Amino acid sequence: MITQREFVTFSIDLNLFFLRIMKEHTLFLELALTPKDRALGTEASNMRAGFDRLLSETIEVANDNVSRETLESRQAVTQYTLEAERLTSFFTGVPINTTLTEREMRLSPDGRGFEASTVQRVESINMRAYQQTSALADFKAKLLNDVLSCKTFTNTYPLLIDHILREARFYMQRLYMLMQGETIHGREDLIDREAFWNRIMAEHSKFIAGLLDPTEEALIDKARTFGREFDALTAEAIQAQTQTREIGAVTAESLRQTRQLRDFKAAGTEGIIDCKIRSIIVPLLADHVLREANHYITVLETPRA
Numbered sequence: 001m002i003t004q005r006e007f008v009t010f011s012i013d014l015n016l017f018f019l020r021i022m023k024e025h026t027l028f029l030e031l032a033l034t035p036k037d038r039a040l041g042t043e044a045s046n047m048r049a050g051f052d053r054l055l056s057e058t059i060e061v062a063n064d065n066v067s068r069e070t071l072e073s074r075q076a077v078t079q080y081t082l083e084a085e086r087l088t089s090f091f092t093g094v095p096i097n098t099t100l101t102e103r104e105m106r107l108s109p110d111g112r113g114f115e116a117s118t119v120q121r122v123e124s125i126n127m128r129a130y131q132q133t134s135a136l137a138d139f140k141a142k143l144l145n146d147v148l149s150c151k152t153f154t155n156t157y158p159l160l161i162d163h164i165l166r167e168a169r170f171y172m173q174r175l176y177m178l179m180q181g182e183t184i185h186g187r188e189d190l191i192d193r194e195a196f197w198n199r200i201m202a203e204h205s206k207f208i209a210g211l212l213d214p215t216e217e218a219l220i221d222k223a224r225t226f227g228r229e230f231d232a233l234t235a236e237a238i239q240a241q242t243q244t245r246e247i248g249a250v251t252a253e254s255l256r257q258t259r260q261l262r263d264f265k266a267a268g269t270e271g272i273i274d275c276k277i278r279s280i281i282v283p284l285l286a287d288h289v290l291r292e293a294n295h296y297i298t299v300l301e302t303p304r305a
């Protein structure tokens with residue numbers, strides 16, 4: 001069992017990262033739909049409003065309760081998030097609540113003690129985060145099914161829909177563990193999380209390769225190389241799950257490669273924001289995958305028990 005203090009901090013750290021990821025998924029899906037599926041777009045947009053409200057509440061409780069690692073790792077917001085949101089809104093005409101980002105940039109980490117009421121507030125946020133993410137997962141699963149059976153067309157890869165569906169389910173699983181009073185930073189399931197995130201990193205690399213303009217050959221090559229390396233690391237992590245093999249080597253190599261991919265994504269985000277890279281990647285998608293690398297680096301650096 002984790003302490004109340006840990007419950008509060010672990011929950012806030014998790015929600016600050018994933019609520020933003022989920023709200024952005026609703027935006028990416030909305031942008032990927034065609035005019036025919038406007039109703040689905042509205043549904044996605046309504047879900048986003050729900051995640052915005054929940055994120056706003058989380059930010060309120062996060063001050064003095066969020067961990068220093070979460071803030072310093074830039075997994076909740078990066079140095080590019082605000083500009084990426086402004087540009088994405090400018091390009092697409094979809095309004096994005098940048099106040100949340102500004103508030104997150106001003107958060108301060110675990111200071112004074114927390115009040116008993118904080119635990120209840122966090123429990124309530126976790127519960128609603130679980131419900132809203134479950135609704136979003138259903139939406140993604142249905143859309144993926146319709147795309148795979150050619151009932152619906154999207155301007156995005158089916159693998160991307162599958163990818164963000166897995167992320168939603170992963171988030172629900174972590175929330176469930178917290179609601180059961182279990183730690184989400186244990187060493188026992190670190191290798192499972194490595195298998196999960198290495199695959200996510202491999203897929204990001206492949207999405208980037210496929211969404212860059214075909215003239216960006218050097219960047220495409222680099223992205224494809226990352227894709228192959230993370231495929232290999234995913235296979236190694238899966239192997240280590242079933243064998244009583246030393247996982248330290250897989251963890252060390254995953255960390256080394258993820259730091260390199262993070263640098264590649266950061267340079268890519270900057271290049272896209274500065275209009276120096278040709279692609280069909282909206283700035284906020286670039287920043288989104290950068291944040292996921294930042295998050296994964298923290299997972300690899302700080303298993304706590």
Ligand SMILES: [Fe+2]
Binds near residue numbers: 163200
């Ligand atoms: Fe992702």
